[in-house]
Amino acid sequence: MSHRETILLNINDNEANRYVVTRMLRAAGFQVREGGTGADALRLAAEVLPDLIILDVKLPDLNGIEVCRRLKAEPRTAGVAVLHLSANYIRPENKVEGLESGADGYLAQPVDASELLATVRSLLRMRRAEDEARAAAVQWKSTFDSLGDGVCLLDGSGRVMRANQALLQLLGLSEAQVLGRPFDALMRSAAGTEAELPPSCGAVLSCHEETEVSLGGRWYRVAANPVEGAEGTVVGAVRILTDITPRRELEDALRQRAADLAEADRRKDEFLAMLAHELRNPLAAITNALHLQAATQPESGESKSMRVMMRQSQHLARMVDDLLDVSRFNRGHIELRRAPVDLRQVVQHSVEARRRSLDEKQLHLEVALPASESLWLEGDATRLEQVVSNLLDNARKYTEPGGHVFVGVTVERRGQARQAVLRVRDTGIGMSPELRARVFDLFVQAQQQLARSSGGLGIGLTLVRRLVELHGGEVSAHSEGEGKGSEMVVRLPLEVAAQPAAAAPVQAAPSPGTEASLARRVLLVEDNEDTREVLRELLEMWGHRVEVAEDGFKGVELFPSLRPHVALVDLGLPGMDGFQVARRIRESEGGRDVFLVALTGYSGEHRTQAVEAGFNLHIVKPVKPDELERLLEQLP
Template sequence: MSHRESILLNINDNEANRYAVTRMLRAAGFQVLEGGTGAEALRLSLESRPDLVILDVKLPDLNGIEVCRRLKADPRTAGMAVLHLSANYIRTENKVEGLESGADGYLTQPVDSAELLATVRSLLRMRRAEEDARAAALQWKTTFDSLGDGVCLLDPRGRVMRANRAFVALLGLPEGQVLGHPFDALMRAAADSEAELPPSCGGLLTCREETEACLGTRWFRVAANPVEGEEGTVVGAVRVLTDITPRRELEDALRQRAADLAEADRRKDEFLAMLAHELRNPLAAIVNALHLAEATQLEGAESKAMRVMVRQSQHMARMVDDLLDVSRFNRGHIELRRAPVDLRQVVHHSVEARRRAFEEKELGLEVALPTASESLWLNGDATRLEQVVSNLLDNARKYTEPGGHVFIGVTVERGAQGREAVLRVRDTGIGMSPELMARVFELFVQAQQQLDRSRGGLGIGLTLVRRLVQLHGGEVSVHSEGEGRGSEFVVRLPLGAEQVVAAPEPEVRTANPEEPSSRRVLLVEDNEDTREVLRELLEMWGHEVQVAEDGFKGVALFPSLRPHVALVDLGLPGMDGFQVARKIRESEGGGDVFLVALTGYSGEHRTQATEAGFNLHMVKPVKPDELEQLLERLPG
C-alpha cells in the first residue's frame, strides 16, 4: 500500500529544545510542524493530521500526559503515534505514566540524534503497519458484508465471533444477539422445526460437509469448513449459508411435473385399455355378423363389398390389439406363455394369413425357410412370435408400392450365445432416412405420410416387435440404403438344442365322434348386438342357446338350463363375470359346465378368470371359427 510523506508535529515550550529536535528531524528528511502549548498540539493535530506527535511532557497550559490522553480518546486522532520527550520527568514512574496514558514511546532529553531518529522511524513503521492492517480489515469487512451468502466465523467453542450482514439478516436478529452465541443454538432458533435442522457435525469444528436446512420459509445449503492455525491445529470454523430456495422450488416443481406426467401416462394407458375394450364390443358384433352373413350366402355369391368389410374389420381388430398391447407393455402386464415353438410354422401361418393381401396389392412375396431337417425350435410364445412376423410383413406391405417385392426368410447362425434363428424381412419400398432409422422402433413414429394417410396405421407395430423380441431374449435391427431404396428388418432369436421337440398337446379334449355335436349354451352378454349375433351363430351351428343380458339373470337361468357351456362376458353391469363364475361353480351341477370368459381386455384378466373358475379365456372379437371348433371338440 502506498503512503504519503510523513508529517511530524514537534510540541515543546522550550524554544532551544524545540529547535534542536526540529533540526535533527528535518536533516533526516522529515516534514516538521511546531507548537509550544498543549492547546496548539490539539489544534494542529486536528488540522494537519500528523503521523507522529513528539510531545514534551511539561507544557505551560496542559501537560503532555493529558494531551496524549485526549489525542488517543478522539477517533480523529487516535491513530497518530505519540512520542514523549522530557528533560524534567525522567524517572521510571514518569515513563510508565506516559506510556500508560497512550504514548507509543518515551525519551529523555538531551536525546541522542541517532536514538531519536531510530525511535521516530520505528514508530512510523508501526503506524504504517497499523494503517495497512486497518485498511485490510476494512477491505475484508467490506467484502465480507457484500457477500450474498450468509457467512460466520466460529471460535473453538462453536460460538459466532464474526458474521456478515447477510448472516445476521437471515437470522432476523440484532447483531448483538448473534455474536458470542453458539451457532447450533442460533440455527435451532431460526428453524421451523427440529426436523429441518442441519447436522451439527457432532460438535466437531474439524468436519467438512454440506447439508441443507430450512430457516423460516427459505432453504439454505450449509457448508462447514474448519479454520486451521499453525501446525494444522483447528482454531475455529467457517459456516456458509447459501440460499437455495429457487433451486428447491424448481426441484419441487420438477418432481410435481414428473408425478403429473406419470399420472397422465397412467391415465393414458388406462384410457387406451378402456378404448380398446370399448372398441372390441362393436367389433365383436361386426365380425360375427359378417361371418353369419357369409355363412348364410349362397356358394359363390360373396360380394366384393363383403370381402372388403371382412378384411377391414380384421385389420381394425389387429390395430385394437396392438393399441392394447402397448398399454399393457407400459404397465408391465405383458407375460409370455412359453412352450416349444417351431419358428418355421410361425412364419408359415403369418405368410398364409397375409398372402391374399399381398396379391391384392400386386406385390411379389418370396419365402425362404430352412429344410425340415434343420431344427427351428425355440422356447417362446407362439402367438407373440406370430405377432412379430405379422407386424413386419404388414409394415413391408404398407410401405411398398404395387409391383414391388417383399422377401421373408429364416437362416440359422452361430452367435455369442449359441445357435440363433435370423429372420429377415426385406422390401423394395420407400426406404428410410438415417434419422428415421434411429427412431423407427419408438412409439408412434412413422414414415412421412400424405394428408390422406393412405398407408394408415398408428405407428406402434414396430414398437411391439422390438419389445416382444426382447422378451424372447432376442434383438431386432433395421437397415436401409436411404429413401426410395427399400428396408430390411433383421430379428435374431436364440434357438434351443438341435433336436426336434414335440409340440405340447392342446388343452381342450377331443370329443368322441359318436357323441352329438349339439350343446346347451348359456350366453351372458350385456351388449345387445354382440349377444344377438352370437346367439344366431350358435343356433346356426345347431346348439340350444339361452341368453342373459346381465349376471343376475345368467345365474338365475343356470339351474333350469344346466348348460354344457357358458359364455360369460367379464364386464357385466351389477354382477361382473368373475362373480357369475363363482356363483355358477357354487351351485348344483356347476362343476360340470365348461366356463368361457369373454373379455375386451385381452390377456390382463387371464389369471383372475382362472381363479374365479373359468376353463378358458377368449378375447373379443372372438373368431367364429375358433369358437365353433371349441364347441365341437368339447366332450358331450
C-alpha cells in the first residue's frame, strides 16, 4: 500500500506497555494509533487501513490470535501486516500458534527497542515488496490481456501455463479449458484438421521460428521464441499468434490481379495477332491490286494517286509489323537469325529504302560511312535494317520540310574490343529532358506541332532499343532541347576478326519475259476472295497456269489432278487449316515434289509449325509481288 506517511496500530490492554511501545515507534518517526481491545483492533483496522498492527495476544474481549484470524479473513484487511507482542504467551508453542493464525511476526515483552524497530521495518519492507509485486502482477496481467495478438507461455513439455484473453477468444475456449493442454493439440483443434502442423505450432521449444496457419477461416502468423533458464537451458517457450488475414487477403487479391492482368495481356496479344491477320488480308488484296494495275498501265501511266496509295499501304503494313513485333517481344517470341552481317550494307540498304520518302518531304540527307574500316558483326541483317529504318522514319517524322538528316557510322576501340557507333541526327523538333528520359518507352511520342500529321503509334523507338539490346548493344537519345533537333546513338559490338567467309556467287535471276522464264502450274488456296482473285490475275499475267481453291478441302481435292509445281496455301483457312492441307498434300501421290509456300497474316508466329507441317517457305502477307515473281522464276 502507498501512504504519504506510514500508519501503525498499537493494540494493548496494558496502558504502560502500550505507552512504552507507542513512544518508541513515534520516536522512530512512525504515525501511531492506539487501542486496548480486540474490537478496537478490528474497528481501527477497517477505518485506517494501517500498514502494520502491533497486536497484544492477551486482550480483554478477543485474544490477539482470533483478531489476527479475522483480519486475515477479511479481504479489505488481509494485506495488513500483523506483529504479535506478548508478555504472557512467550513459549515456543505460543509463537507457533500466533504465526499459524496469520501473524507475520512474534515478539515477547519486554522487548528491546532496537529489536522492535528492526522487526517493524523488516515487516514493512516485506509488505511493501508484496504490494509492489501484486501491483506489478496486476499491471502485467492487464497488459497481457490487452494485447491484440494471442499470446501464451508454455512449460518445458509444451503445455500452456498462461494465456491472454486474445488467445482465449481466438480459440473460443475458457482459461480452464486451455491451461495445462499441449499447444499443438489446441492448434489442431482450432484448425479443424488432424494434419501435421509446422514446428512453430508444436512442442519444439528451442528454436526461433515463424509460420502461417489457417484457424477458423482466418490466417495467423505463429511466432515461436524459447524461454531460457539458468545456464542457457530451455525451460519453456512463448507463442504469439498475429492475425494476418487482411495481409493474406491483399496478397490473394494481388495474385488474382496479376493473373487477371496476365490473362488480359495474353488476350491482348491474341487480339493483336488476329488484328494483324485480319489487316493483312485486305492489305494483301490492296497491294497486289495496285501492283497489278501498275503492271497493266502504259509505262507513263503511273499516276500520283497510285504512288500515294502504294506508299500509304506500305506505311500501314510497317505499322502492323511494328505492333506485332512489340507483342512478340513482350512474350519473348523474338529470335535473331544470326549470321555475319556487314553493317555498311545494312545502312546503305536502309537509306536507299527511305531515300524517296525523305526526298518527298524535301529533307536533305547526308550519309557518312567509313571507306576502309571493317563493319562486320554477328547479327540478324533484317532486324538491323529495321533498327536503321525506324531511326530514319523517326527523324523524317519529326523534322519539318527543308530540314537536314544525317546518318553516320564510326568505329571506337576499347582495348581489343571494337564497336560500331551509328548516329542518326536531325534538325527537327527536338526533345525536352522529360521526353528524353522516356523516349524509348512503349507508346511514347513527342508533342506534335503538326496536328498529328506525323502519325505513328509510338512504338518504333521501343523496337529499336529491344533489337539493339538483343544484339548486345545499347542505344541512347540526345537533344539540346525543344526545337534544337535530336540525335539517336546506337552502339553495337563488332567482330574482332573481320574476315567474313567468301559468299558463294549468286546468279542473277532472269527477268520476266526471257527464255529462262518458265510457266508454272500453281495451286492457290486462299479463303479471302479479293486476295485470291488479285493473286490469280497476277500469276496468270506472269504466264502461269493457276487453279484456285477457297478452302482446304477443295485445295486437297484439286491437287492430284493439277499436280502443281507450286502450292500457295493460306494458313488461316476455315474447316481444314493450312497445316492440315500441307500434311495431306505431302502424304498424297506426288506430294513430295511440290514446292509448298505458307501464306499467313500472323507474321513469324507459325514459322516453326509451317516447317514441321511440310512447307518449304513461309511468307507473311501482304506478299510482295516482285518477290513472289522472283521465287517462281528461280524454282528448278
